[in-house]
Each structure stands twice: as C-alpha cells, then as structure tokens.
Amino acid sequence: xxxxxxxxxxxxxxxxxxxxxxxxxxxxxxxxxxxxxxxxxxxxxxxxxxxxxxxxxxxxxxxxxxxxxxxxxxxxxxxxxxxxxxxxxxxxxxxxxxxxxxxxxxxxxxxxxxxxxxxxxxxxxxxxxxxxxxxxxxxxxxxxxxxxxxxxxxxxxxxxxxxxxxxxxxxxxxxxxxxxxxxxxxxxxxxxxxxxxxxxxxxxxxxxxxxxxxxxxxxxxxxxxxxxxxx
Amino acid sequence: xxxxxxxxxxxxxxxxxxxxxxxxxxxxxxxxxxxxxxxxxxxxxxxxxxxxxxxxxxxxxxxxxxxxxxxxxxxxxxxxxxxxx
Numbered sequence: 001x002x003x004x005x006x007x008x009x010x011x012x013x014x015x016x017x018x019x020x021x022x023x024x025x026x027x028x029x030x031x032x033x034x035x036x037x038x039x040x041x042x043x044x045x046x047x048x049x050x051x052x053x054x055x056x057x058x059x060x061x062x063x064x065x066x067x068x069x070x071x072x073x074x075x076x077x078x079x080x081x082x083x084x085x086x087x088x089x090x091x092x093x094x095x096x097x098x099x100x101x102x103x104x105x106x107x108x109x110x111x112x113x114x115x116x117x118x119x120x121x122x123x124x125x126x127x128x129x130x131x132x133x134x135x136x137x138x139x140x141x142x143x144x145x146x147x148x149x150x151x152x153x154x155x156x157x158x159x160x161x162x163x164x165x166x167x168x169x170x171x172x173x174x175x176x177x178x179x180x181x182x183x184x185x186x187x188x189x190x191x192x193x194x195x196x197x198x199x200x201x202x203x204x205x206x207x208x209x210x211x212x213x214x215x216x217x218x219x220x221x222x223x224x225x226x227x228x229x230x231x
Numbered sequence: 232x233x234x235x236x237x238x239x240x241x242x243x244x245x246x247x248x249x250x251x252x253x254x255x256x257x258x259x260x261x262x263x264x265x266x267x268x269x270x271x272x273x274x275x276x277x278x279x280x281x282x283x284x285x286x287x288x289x290x291x292x293x294x295x296x297x298x299x300x301x302x303x304x305x306x307x308x309x310x311x312x313x314x315x316x
Contacts, residue, residue: 057297057298058300061297061300062297065297093302094300099302100302101300101302101303103241103245103246103248103303104248104249105248106246106248107248108248108249108252146248148245148302148303149302150244150302182246182248
C-alpha cells in the first residue's frame with residue numbers, strides 16, 4: 001500500500017500529510033513532485049493544502065496544469081483513490097475532476113479555526129470508519145472555501161449522497177451559524193460519482209493525534225487504509 | 232500586434248461579497264444613490280499576432296482554458312491593433 005503526496009510550488013501541508021501517513025497511520029507515503037508525469041504504483045494520491053502558485057489568478061487554477069495532474073486525472077478515471085485537502089480540493093475543482101468552484105469566503109476573512117463537520121455519507125473509502133452522521137472536529141484554514149455550483153449540480157450532489165461532509169454544530173446540527181465560509185448547503189466536502197475522489201476544505205492531517213487537540217482527522221486516513229487493505 | 236483588454240466579473244447569479252462590502256462602505260460615506268457594486272478583474276494581454284481573427288480566436292481560447300472559470304465567472308473584452316513595442 002503506497003500513498004503519494006503531490007508537492008506543488010507553494011504547497012505547505014505536504015509535510016504534515018507525509019508525517020501523518022508514515023508516522024501515525026503507519027503506511028508508506030512518498031512525495032511526488034508536480035512535474036512527474038506518472039503516479040503509477042501509488043494506491044492513493046493526496047493533493048495537499050497550501051497556496052500553489054501563490055493562489056494567483058484563482059486558487060488552484062495554475063496548479064491544475066502541472067504535468068502531474070494529467071496522471072492524477074487518469075488515476076481517478078481508473079477508480080483509484082484521490083483525496084484533495086483545502087488547496088487540493090480547489091485544484092480538483094479547477095481541473096474539473098470534481099464539479100463546482102470556490103468563491104471568497106462571504107466574511108472576506110481568511111478563516112483559521114476548528115470547526116465541526118458532519119459525516120453525511122460514511123459509505124465512501126474515506127469515511128467508512130466514521131459513525132453514521134458523526135460530527136468530527138477538524139480545523140479549517142482558507143480564504144476561498146465558499147463552495148458554489150449551479151442548482152442542478154447541487155441537486156445532483158445531494159440526491160447521489162455525494163456531499164460527504166457538511167459544516168455543523170458540535171452536536172451535529174447543520175445550521176448557518178456553523179458555516180465558516182458561506183458554502184452552499186454548508187458543504188465542506190464532496191466526492192465524485194464513483195466515490196473514489198474526495199475533496200474537502202477541513203485539514204484532517206492537522207488533527208490526527210490527541211496531543212494536537214483532536215484525533216478526529218485520523219478517522220479519514222484510517223478509513224482509506226482499511227479500504228485499501230480490503231481491496 | 233494586438234492588445235486585448237479582458238474584463239472578468241462574477242456571474243450575476245453569484246453573490247459577490249466584496250461588492251456588497253464596498254457598497255456598504257459607499258453608503259456609509261453618504262453615497263446613497265449606489266444600488267449595486269460588483270468587483271472584477273482586469274487583464275491586459277499583448278498578442279504577437281498580425282491577423283485580427285487569429286488574435287480573437289487565441290484570446291477566446293485563453294479565456295476558456297485558463298483566464299476565467301465558467302462556473303462562476305463571465306468576461307468581455309476589447310481587442311485593438313497596436314504598434315510593436
């Protein structure tokens with residue numbers, strides 16, 4: 001089982017992901033430089049958070065043209081796992097691997113804090129070890145996390161149970177006051193139709209050990225490991 | 232040589248939180264007649280192309296591929312021939 005953490009110019013959560021996978025989850029993870037043209041041999045590709053290409057033009061809009069992204073798209077088409085965290089999610093949207101786009105947070109502020117997210121679908125490779133409708137405490141850190149898509153796409157995502165994570169209160173209530181960025185339907189994370197690609201704004205790699213205040217993020221990585229062990 | 236001036240704005244159906252904030256700021260300065268503010272991006276692109284049709288086709292391709300995100304944005308442009316510089 002091998003994980004690949006893609007490094008773009010401006011990625012800054014790559015080391016955290018690499019550390020958590022190798023040191024906490026106990027799987028093998030290697031870095032993949034964005035100029036690589038193949039991700040063969042990797043079971044799960046992680047697009048980490050950060051500010052790829054300085055967020056110039058639009059978040060993720062330039063990183064999506066990095067050579068590695070063709071390989072990531074191919075990997076996803078084969079049904080293999082891809083997880084995009086924060087800037088990684090933004091890149092997946094710009095690449096069209098997931099639908100929709102990110103807008104500036106409605107507050108116009110960069111939001112950096114712990115939030116609660118409800119697991120709306122625990123039948124994905126990324127959430128299978130989470131309880132049904134479990135609320136996880138995971139930090140967010142972004143200026144553009146205000147998920148937007150047209151009504152048709154939102155309806156499709158909802159009816160196909162592809163909204164995997166939704167901002168909620170500590171006791172799991174999905175309410176406007178628990179939404180840190182103004183995203184439609186409190187969306188924090190979505191997956192593709194085959195459920196092998198997940199994009200999420202919260203940072204599970206920042207809360208995978210109790211000493212960091214929450215180990216809820218570990219459930220995401222443990223779920224991936226369990227899925228890969230079983231496949 | 233052509234100079235393209237590209238104006239990118241959020242689609243009408245997309246809320247523009249920056250525009251709303253600027254509108255409120257204008258209102259607080261007693262500019263009560265402001266009914267709406269939308270913010271956007273402005274780009275100048277020089278194209279080393281001699282044919283106008285080709286310049287326009289190239290420009291549209293650039294917008295489609297990279298410069299705008301059609302999910303949330305729309306654009307207009309002015310294209311005019313300029314001297315070499």
